[in-house]
Amino acid sequence: MHIAVLGGDGIGPEVTAQAVKALRAVAANGPQFEMTEAKIGDAAYDTTGDPLPEATAQLAEKADAILFGAAGTYESDLRPPAQRGGHGLLRLRKRMDLFANFRPVFAFPELIGASTLRREAIEGVDLVVLRELTGDIYFGTPRGIHVENGERVGINTMRYSESEVRRVAHAGFKAAQKRRKKLCSVDKANVLETSLLWREVVTQVGLEYPDVELKHEYVDAMAMLLVRKPREFDVIVTGNIFGDILSDAAAMLTGSIGMLPSASLNAESRGLFEPVHGSAPDIAGKDIANPLASILSAAMMLRHSLNKPEMADRVESAVRRVLAEGYRTADIMEEGATLLGTDAMGDAVAREIARLTH
Ligand code: IPM
Numbered sequence: 001m002h003i004a005v006l007g008g009d010g011i012g013p014e015v016t017a018q019a020v021k022a023l024r025a026v027a028a029n030g031p032q033f034e035m036t037e038a039k040i041g042d043a044a045y046d047t048t049g050d051p052l053p054e055a056t057a058q059l060a061e062k063a064d065a066i067l068f069g070a071a072g073t074y075e076s077d078l079r080p081p082a083q084r085g086g087h088g089l090l091r092l093r094k095r096m097d098l099f100a101n102f103r104p105v106f107a108f109p110e111l112i113g114a115s116t117l118r119r120e121a122i123e124g125v126d127l128v129v130l131r132e133l134t135g136d137i138y139f140g141t142p143r144g145i146h147v148e149n150g151e152r153v154g155i156n157t158m159r160y161s162e163s164e165v166r167r168v169a170h171a172g173f174k175a176a177q178k179r180r181k182k183l184c185s186v187d188k189a190n191v192l193e194t195s196l197l198w199r200e201v202v203t204q205v206g207l208e209y210p211d212v213e214l215k216h217e218y219v220d221a222m223a224m225l226l227v228r229k230p231r232e233f234d235v236i237v238t239g240n241i242f243g244d245i246l247s248d249a250a251a252m253l254t255g256s257i258g259m260l261p262s263a264s265l266n267a268e269s270r271g272l273f274e275p276v277h278g279s280a281p282d283i284a285g286k287d288i289a290n291p292l293a294s295i296l297s298a299a300m301m302l303r304h305s306l307n308k309p310e311m312a313d314r315v316e317s318a319v320r321r322v323l324a325e326g327y328r329t330a331d332i333m334e335e336g337a338t339l340l341g342t343d344a345m346g347d348a349v350a351r352e353i354a355r356l357t358h
């Protein structure tokens with residue numbers, strides 16, 4: 001099986017390297033995964049002038065799965081949108097039609113103390129944000145900055161077609177069926193037509209899943225409910241921009257955004273697997289970033305695209321054990337725990353995987 005490894009920018013390469021270690025360890029007894037690295041984001045722009053070079057896109061399309069780090073830096077934020085590192089990632093998502101972005105939020109019992117929220121609120125949290133990833137205001141046209149009546153006007157277009165909503169709704173109901181059978185759809189139907197259509201289509205699709213309990217929330221209320229009673233939620237399905245914002249907020253339920261993995265899948269369950277945290281250029285190269293989100297993304301890859309659920313279990317168990325042994329990176333550090341750098345945390349997880357493998 002062939003994996004495209006796109007480390008990208010900032011802390012992307014260093015955390016991805018730890019996920020690669022985990023993949024090597026988990027396959028130690030059998031055939032190894034074939035892994036090929038390629039550049040994306042600013043790392044690619046700096047050498048080729050394009051944040052998604054054609055060679056990288058083709059490698060990603062041919063691979064059985066993509067392990068992705070992060071894209072974008074502070075410098076690239078100053079360039080026009082199409083030349084920014086993050087744009088390379090957006091184009092890859094669109095080009096491969098990776099519309100279903102699963103961001104599981106699981107409160108590890110060992111990390112409850114690392115959250116800024118109170119134990120009573122977050123203990124037992126186990127939810128998934130399913131973010132639509134290839135539509136909405138991210139890709140709608142018209143867009144741009146124009147001059148009108150002597151001043152500049154910025155324009156973006158929120159847009160969803162019925163078929164785009166329908167397919168992500170199906171993905172949401174199916175995910176809920178495999179879990180606690182609750183789906184909460186998030187929109188802003190009290191204000192936006194896009195959301196009115198979204199709500200109507202999700203409700204219609206729901207008729208095909210009588211075993212799943214469907215609820216709707218407005219996005220502003222949802223932001224509040226996520227921190228007030230997050231345990232109530234099982235699967236949350238929402239559009240691209242609402243999902244971007246809500247998933248960062250949901251990350252804090254786990255103690256650190258450094259713990260959050262994600263899977264972006266297309267209709268054939270081929271996909272891109274990336275930590276939710278992004279490039280964090282301020283801590284890049286310092287060996288302090290938390291690699292667990294990347295390692296857990298590799299586990300999602302084993303489960304969702306490579307059909308190796310038992311290997312995925314082993315990687316996840318290894319992460320649990322390392323946390324239980326009291327090892328922490330700086331973002332989740334607590335009194336009495338042992339502080340590890342990025343590389344040493346990757347080694348610790350690989351060691352546990354090896355123990356579980358032999
Ligand atoms: C994310 C990120 C990206 C997004 C950026 C890097 C373009 O914030 O994956 O959540 O907005 O989708």
Ligand code: MG
Binds near residue numbers: 244245248
């Ligand atoms: Mg984001």
